[in-house]
Amino acid sequence: MPDWTPPTQVNLVDLGFMDSRSKLIDLAAFLDRVQRAGQESDFRVQALKNAIALLSQDKPQRARDVLLSFSDPSTAPVEKAAMQGATGAYK
Amino acid sequence: MQYIEPHGHMVSRTTDDYERMAIAGCQAICEPAFWAGYDRASAEGFYDYFRQITEYEPKRAAKFGIQHYCWLCINPKEAEDLKLADDVIALIPQFIDKPGVLGIGEIGLNKNSRNELKIFEQHVQVAQDYDALVLIHTPHLEDKLKGTRLIVEALKNFPKIKPERVIIDHVEEHTIDHVLDHGFWAGITLYPESKCTPNRAIDMLEHRHAERIWMNSACDWGVSDPLAVPKTMQAMRQRGWSPEMIQRVAWDNPRAFMGQSEKFKM
Numbered sequence: 001m002p003d004w005t006p007p008t009q010v011n012l013v014d015l016g017f018m019d020s021r022s023k024l025i026d027l028a029a030f031l032d033r034v035q036r037a038g039q040e041s042d043f044r045v046q047a048l049k050n051a052i053a054l055l056s057q058d059k060p061q062r063a064r065d066v067l068l069s070f071s072d073p074s075t076a077p078v079e080k081a082a083m084q085g086a087t088g089a090y091k
Numbered sequence: 092m093q094y095i096e097p098h099g100h101m102v103s104r105t106t107d108d109y110e111r112m113a114i115a116g117c118q119a120i121c122e123p124a125f126w127a128g129y130d131r132a133s134a135e136g137f138y139d140y141f142r143q144i145t146e147y148e149p150k151r152a153a154k155f156g157i158q159h160y161c162w163l164c165i166n167p168k169e170a171e172d173l174k175l176a177d178d179v180i181a182l183i184p185q186f187i188d189k190p191g192v193l194g195i196g197e198i199g200l201n202k203n204s205r206n207e208l209k210i211f212e213q214h215v216q217v218a219q220d221y222d223a224l225v226l227i228h229t230p231h232l233e234d235k236l237k238g239t240r241l242i243v244e245a246l247k248n249f250p251k252i253k254p255e256r257v258i259i260d261h262v263e264e265h266t267i268d269h270v271l272d273h274g275f276w277a278g279i280t281l282y283p284e285s286k287c288t289p290n291r292a293i294d295m296l297e298h299r300h301a302e303r304i305w306m307n308s309a310c311d312w313g314v315s316d317p318l319a320v321p322k323t324m325q326a327m328r329q330r331g332w333s334p335e336m337i338q339r340v341a342w343d344n345p346r347a348f349m350g351q352s353e354k355f356k357m
Contacts, residue, residue, distance in 0.1 A: 004300035004301065004302070004336075005333055005335065005336050006297070007297070007327075007330055007331035007332045007333070007336070008331035008333075009331060010329070010330055010331040012330070015329060015330065016290065061264075063263075063264040063291065063294070064264040064265045067235075067236070067263055067264055067265040068236065068265050070232065070233050071233050071234075071235065071236035071237065071265065072203075072233050072234055072236065072237045073236075073237075074237060075237065075240065075241075077203050077204055077205045077207075077208050077241060078202065078203055078204050078205070079204065079205060080171065080204055080205070080206065081171050081201065081202035081204040081206070081207065082202070083202065084168050084201065084202070085231070086202075086230070086231040086232040086233055086234055087232070087233065088232045088233060088285075089232075089233055090233040
């Protein structure tokens with residue numbers, strides 16, 4: 001295997017700002033929508049709000065920490081699988 | 092640029108998809124055994140499925156100049172039924188020596204249950220008995236972190252299974268370090284909704300210097316994109332990656348891992 005060659009520096013803000021801006025506004029609109037509908041107590045919405053608070057931290061590990069915030073923190077196997085799918089947030 | 096699709100469920104894709112992938116530069120597709128979207132009623136359903144991925148799909152791929160390889164198992168979603176799982180595992184020796192079979196996969200966990208773990212360990216035992224490569228599925232969404240940790244712990248009970256012959260797939264930012272730091276290979280799955288976007292995949296590749304990592308589309312019957320790998324290669328170009336480093340991720344890395352099987356000839 002060749003050694004790691006880092007990519008040449010590009011303007012990542014130029015590449016990603018508009019996409020991120022769009023996703024953030026979509027998220028804001030989603031929170032508005034579920035609030036107007038009286039559904040903001042749903043555990044998934046609460047999990048989103050908890051995760052949003054992590055975006056203000058300084059370390060460049062926000063994606064990791066958001067994923068951790070949605071994760072089941074337990075360590076032992078469950079006795080039986082009660083369902084086959086996943087909801088996206090640990091309840 | 093040529094690339095390898097190391098994880099695609101082509102039984103659920105159209106022949107047009109093979110053509111589009113060939114036009115995009117795909118030279119080989121590797122198809123892990125997986126859930127059909129419903130629970131199969133008996134092991135006979137798996138017998139037919141194993142015939143499909145070992146006999147029929149290679150011919151369909153060959154029409155477009157693509158090599159087709161596969162992996163065998165009962166997936167963790169159906170592993171809660173221990174009798175069914177035992178019956179399916181008993182079928183594997185009939186198929187494991189076929190030309191395109193690279194190993195056991197995609198085994199793993201889904202909801203992190205005791206039965207899933209038991210069947211996972213039975214599969215690993217088969218891989219150990221046949222000295223086969225192992226491809227591991229990690230659970231979805233909120234179950235991924237716990238499942239990844241359970242899988243890594245379980246593999247420690249199989250000292251003959253070498254970490255460099257195991258790939259743990261569907262890693263994300265909260266699991267990739269745990270997998271790579273234990274010596275395993277890691278797979279990044281590019282999905283439009285769940286799992287990983289091209290830019291997040293590239294972030295992880297840069298963070299870990301692309302060492303022992305492949306990326307795949309895991310295209311199946313759900314929301315997925317069989318061209319996710321070449322689209323990510325394009326995103327790598329936009330982010331300043333050299334052609335050599337793109338080739339390392341899209342070609343050299345999957346070739347190095349699967350080349351540990353003498354059946355993989357690229």
